[in-house]
Amino acid sequence: MPSPAMLNVPVPLSWYLILSAILFALGVAGFIFRRNIITVFMSIELMLNAVNLSFVTFSYQFRQVDGHIYSFFVMVVAAAEAAVGLAIILTVFKNRSTLMIDEVSSMKY
Amino acid sequence: MNLWLIPIFPLLGFLANGLFGRRIPKALINTFAVGSVALSFAWVVKTLLGLGPIETKYVEHYYTWIQSGMLNIGVDFAVDHLTAIMLMIVTGVGTLIHIYAVGYMDNEGGYYRFFAYLNLFMFFMLVLVLAQNYLLLFVGWEGVGLCSYLLIGFYFSEQFATTAGNKAFIVNRIGDFGFSLAMFLIYRQFGTLDFSKVFDAAKGLRVEASIGILTTITLLLLVGATGKSAQIPLYVWLPDAMAGPTPVSALIHAATMVTAGVYMIARSATLFMKAPITMDTVAVIGLATAFFAATIGMTQMDIKKVYAYSTVSQLGYMFLGVGVGAFSAGIWHLMTHAFFKGLLFLGAGAVIHGLHGEQDLRQMGGLFKHMKITAITLFCASLAISGFPFTSGFFSKDAILVAAYEHAPWMYWVGVLTAGMTAFYVFRAWFMAFLGDYRGHAHPHESPLVMTGPLMILAVLSIFGGLINVPHILEPMFVEKAENQGLAWLSAGVGLLGILLAYVFYVAKRGLADSAAKSFGGLYTLVYNKYFVDEAYDAAVVEPLIEGSRTVLWRGVDAGLIDGTVNGVGRRSRGIGSILRLIQSGNIRSYAAWVVLGSIVLLLAIGFSGGLR
Numbered sequence: 001m002p003s004p005a006m007l008n009v010p011v012p013l014s015w016y017l018i019l020s021a022i023l024f025a026l027g028v029a030g031f032i033f034r035r036n037i038i039t040v041f042m043s044i045e046l047m048l049n050a051v052n053l054s055f056v057t058f059s060y061q062f063r064q065v066d067g068h069i070y071s072f073f074v075m076v077v078a079a080a081e082a083a084v085g086l087a088i089i090l091t092v093f094k095n096r097s098t099l100m101i102d103e104v105s106s107m108k109y
Numbered sequence: 110m111n112l113w114l115i116p117i118f119p120l121l122g123f124l125a126n127g128l129f130g131r132r133i134p135k136a137l138i139n140t141f142a143v144g145s146v147a148l149s150f151a152w153v154v155k156t157l158l159g160l161g162p163i164e165t166k167y168v169e170h171y172y173t174w175i176q177s178g179m180l181n182i183g184v185d186f187a188v189d190h191l192t193a194i195m196l197m198i199v200t201g202v203g204t205l206i207h208i209y210a211v212g213y214m215d216n217e218g219g220y221y222r223f224f225a226y227l228n229l230f231m232f233f234m235l236v237l238v239l240a241q242n243y244l245l246l247f248v249g250w251e252g253v254g255l256c257s258y259l260l261i262g263f264y265f266s267e268q269f270a271t272t273a274g275n276k277a278f279i280v281n282r283i284g285d286f287g288f289s290l291a292m293f294l295i296y297r298q299f300g301t302l303d304f305s306k307v308f309d310a311a312k313g314l315r316v317e318a319s320i321g322i323l324t325t326i327t328l329l330l331l332v333g334a335t336g337k338s339a340q341i342p343l344y345v346w347l348p349d350a351m352a353g354p355t356p357v358s359a360l361i362h363a364a365t366m367v368t369a370g371v372y373m374i375a376r377s378a379t380l381f382m383k384a385p386i387t388m389d390t391v392a393v394i395g396l397a398t399a400f401f402a403a404t405i406g407m408t409q410m411d412i413k414k415v416y417a418y419s420t421v422s423q424l425g426y427m428f429l430g431v432g433v434g435a436f437s438a439g440i441w442h443l444m445t446h447a448f449f450k451g452l453l454f455l456g457a458g459a460v461i462h463g464l465h466g467e468q469d470l471r472q473m474g475g476l477f478k479h480m481k482i483t484a485i486t487l488f489c490a491s492l493a494i495s496g497f498p499f500t501s502g503f504f505s506k507d508a509i510l511v512a513a514y515e516h517a518p519w520m521y522w523v524g525v526l527t528a529g530m531t532a533f534y535v536f537r538a539w540f541m542a543f544l545g546d547y548r549g550h551a552h553p554h555e556s557p558l559v560m561t562g563p564l565m566i567l568a569v570l571s572i573f574g575g576l577i578n579v580p581h582i583l584e585p586m587f588v589e590k591a592e593n594q595g596l597a598w599l600s601a602g603v604g605l606l607g608i609l610l611a612y613v614f615y616v617a618k619r620g621l622a623d624s625a626a627k628s629f630g631g632l633y634t635l636v637y638n639k640y641f642v643d644e645a646y647d648a649a650v651v652e653p654l655i656e657g658s659r660t661v662l663w664r665g666v667d668a669g670l671i672d673g674t675v676n677g678v679g680r681r682s683r684g685i686g687s688i689l690r691l692i693q694s695g696n697i698r699s700y701a702a703w704v705v706l707g708s709i710v711l712l713l714a715i716g717f718s719g720g721l722r
Contacts, residue, residue: 028705032698105695 016057023050037089037099041082048078110156112169112186112239115196118149119231126228130221142224143207146231150200157193164585166305168241175244179300185241187304190583194440195238195372198447202364203231205563209455210356212559213462223263223354230256234365238372243292243302246373250288250337253366254281260361261353273349280346284336291329298322308379316383327380327387330373331394338370338424341398345643347421351413355458358413363420363454364447371427371443375436378587388432392516395428396523401640403530407537408626408637411468412457415538419494420450422531426509429524435512436587441579442509445501448574449493452567453535456487459556459564460542464549470541472549479553482561484543486568491539493571495532496604504575507597514596525600532607540615 023046030043052071059067092104122145126138160167168187175182188196207227214223230253237249254277262274296302299310311323334340339347350362361367374381374391381388399422406418423446430439461468463480477484493500496507506528514521547553555561580587614622626633635641692703715721 028701032701032705101697 013057013061017054020050020053020057023047023053035100035102037092037101037104040101041085041089045078045082048074110159110167110169110188111152112156112188113171114152115149115156115186115200116232116235116239118145118152119228119235121145122228123225123232126221127225130225133221135220138221138224139211142228143204143211145228146200146204146207149231149235150204153196153200156188157197160188160193163189163193168305180296182242182244182302184245185303186239187241188239190586191372191375191440192238194444194579194582196235198444199231199234199238199365202447202451202567203234203360205566206356206360206364206451206455209359209458209560209563210354212557213356213458214354217354219263223260226256226259226263227357227360230260230361230366234369237369241304243295243304243307246376247285247288247292250333250369250373251285253361253369254278254285254337257281257350257357257361257366260357261350263353263357267352270352273346273352277346277350280343281336284333284343287329287332287336291326291333294322294326294329298326304376308377311379311383314383319383323380324384324386327377327384328390330377330380331387331391334370334374334428335394336370337373338367338428339398339421340370340394340425340428341401344398344402344421345646348414348417348639351411351417355413355454355461358417359451359454359458362417363450367420367424368427368443368447371424371431371439374428374431375440375587378431378436381431382434388434390432392429392432392513392520395425395430395432396513396520396527397425398422399425399429399527400523400530403527403534404636405639406534407530408633409534410470412460412470412473412538412542413454413468415470415534416450416453416457419453419531419535420446422527423450423494426506426524426527429513429520430509433509433512433516433520434588435509437580437583438505438508438512440583442502442505444577444579445493445505445571445574448501448567449490449571452486452490452564452571453494455560455564455567456483456490459483459560460487462556462560463553464551467549467551470538473542473547474545474549475543475547476553477543479547480555482555482564484539486561486564487539487543489568490571491535493574494535495608496528496601497608498598498601499575500572501570501574503597503601505579507600508580510600511593511596514593521596525603528600529603529607532604533611536608536611537615540611544616545619 027043027045027047027050030046031040034040034043052074055067055071055074057067059065059071089099093099096104098104122141125141125145130138166187166189168185171184171186173181174184207224210223210227214220217223233249233252233256235249237246237253240246240249258274258278261277262271264270265274292302295307299307301307301310311319314323332343336343347362347367351358353362381391402418402422402425406415406422409415409418423442427439427442427446430436430442459480460473460476460483463476463483464473467473489500493502496503510521510524510528513524614625638644
């Protein structure tokens with residue numbers, strides 16, 4: 001049980017950034033190493049939200065609203081992307097009966 | 110006075126026949142072709158009558174063609190006495206030859222094409238003589254060269270005709286190169302190309318200060334003139350130019366275009382008079398050309414070749430005339446030569462036409478009874494060119510020879526000897542063609558009136574043309590030389606001797622010619638083969654050029670250097686690309702890995718360099 005004094009100490013800025021970096025690294029790793037399209041897709045979302053987190057952090061730190069606005073932009077884009085992306089994934093699955101990303105490479109070259 | 114109308118008529122004729130000639134009937138083609146030139150002639154007559162005695166040069170300015178810095182070149186036409194004479198010769202003889210060509214070309218293919226070219230030629234020739242500055246003259250100069258090329262190669266399905274056309278064009282390029290350089294130098298020296306301004310400025314120059322530059326300019330102009338007027342060393346194209354139809358030989362390669370060089374020198378008389386070295390060069394070149402061409406003419410068997418070498422020889426006389434300072438005598442001979450040499454060629458054309466294309470004198474003979482008009486008119490022309498007393502050639506040739514005597518007596522004696530040879534070779538041709546027995550196999554017939562008409566008019570002009578006293582007309586421009594009756598009669602006597610010799614050799618004692626040729630074996634072979642000049646040029650210039658182009662320029666520079674560089678660049682790019690290609694695999698995850706790698710490298714770099722600050 002932490003003491004009330006400890007609760008009053010603000011979480012240091014670097015913790016937020018480290019969390020953001022970890023989330024981003026996880027997203028990158030997922031994007032690169034996973035084969036399932038849905039997982040890759042979710043990794044992209046994870047990277048986006050990691051970036052959102054650092055935006056908000058810096059915005060709070062510098063007492064400026066820019067970062068918030070950016071993160072809203074990113075959310076809107078991510079929502080749109082999710083709608084389109086999921087539609088593509090559904091179509092791919094209907095046509096190919098697979099979600100393995102390496103098997104959907106007929107547009108290479 | 111609307112001088113521009115003079116050349117514009119033939120240009121319209123050219124456009125009409127060139128654009129629509131294929132679709133319109135022959136009668137209409139004839140109307141356009143002959144009518145346009147006749148209109149032009151009529152306008153020349155009207156203009157000259159309207160101008161009266163031309164006290165000062167009459168100039169018309171149409172528009173400024175080139176305006177760039179100091180350079181100002183206008184499209185200006187001008188008429189003075191010299192141009193007036195040239196205009197009369199070009200349009201007058203041109204009209205006659207156009208009429209003749211209607212008959213001569215009647216059965217030839219490409220009828221409209223022929224007349225289109227001929228009209229285009231008239232246009233450029235008239236621009237040449239009307240031009241008031243060197244550049245406009247050069248336009249006409251090149252234009253007539255183009256038409257000459259087109260018409261020499263008129264029978265373009267024949268290899269020899271196209272080769273002859275190329276030869277004429279390429280040899281003339283050498284001359285034109287000299288002409289261009291001369292123009293550059295004139296501009297550099299005088300700051301203008303306008304005749305009046307250049308000559309006025311040249312008159313004011315002191316001799317000692319300007320002799321170098323003026324000699325250079327005039328020598329370069331002379332190079333241009335030797336090309337166009339077929340003088341040594343650039344005369345070789347003219348005999349080959351006989352591959353064209355005979356009216357072309359008459360109009361372009363005897364009466365008008367080839368005299369452009371003489372005209373140009375007479376036009377630039379002010380410059381030439383200030384450069385005595387050039388004047389001597391002109392005279393010597395003219396004399397040498399006259400002599401050597403005459404010797405070749407004595408041995409040729411093709412009737413057109415005889416007259417072609419005769420043209421070269423007579424042009425040599427004109428050069429001799431202008432070279433010794435007798436410009437008006439040179440122009441006089443130019444005019445009478447246009448009459449009698451035009452007639453000689455047209456007559457030769459009538460003979461060839463009547464024999465269905467036969468040109469070899471050995472296949473002729475006894476034609477007098479078959480084609481009387483042609484024979485008599487050709488006889489008149491032969492008399493005139495031989496300098497028979499009181500014919501046109503007598504006056505003009507002797508005016509030149511007398512002037513040559515006053516300059517240097519030895520030039521006179523060589524000229525007289527050449528006059529004797531001239532008489533010999535034209536009458537040799539006439540006797541071989543018209544007297545004796547017929548040796549060929551065709552059925553000779555007289556030509557229609559459309560051809561014999563111009564022959565008769567030119568015959569009258571050849572006999573009586575000397576009464577047009579050109580030196581008197583040109584007196585305001587050039588100083589007239591003194592006359593010397595004794596010398597004139599002497600050269601006429603030598604001419605008669607030449608005629609007599611030809612009669613003995615080819616009529617009275619047949620066979621004497623062959624035995625004489627045999628006894629002079631080596632010399633005869635040398636002359637018969639035109640001194641092997643063509644072969645020498647081939648060996649000295651043409652072959653090395655072709656060989657050099659083939660080995661050095663083609664295989665070495667083009668295939669080796671240029672192609673090698675281009676292909677090398679291509680090969681190297683492909684090599685680099687084949688390596689870089691490996692990066693672009695099309696695999697999205699590898700791209701992402703590269704991005705990550707790049708970001709890491711970037712971050713590390715920033716970190717090591719101490720942050721962004």
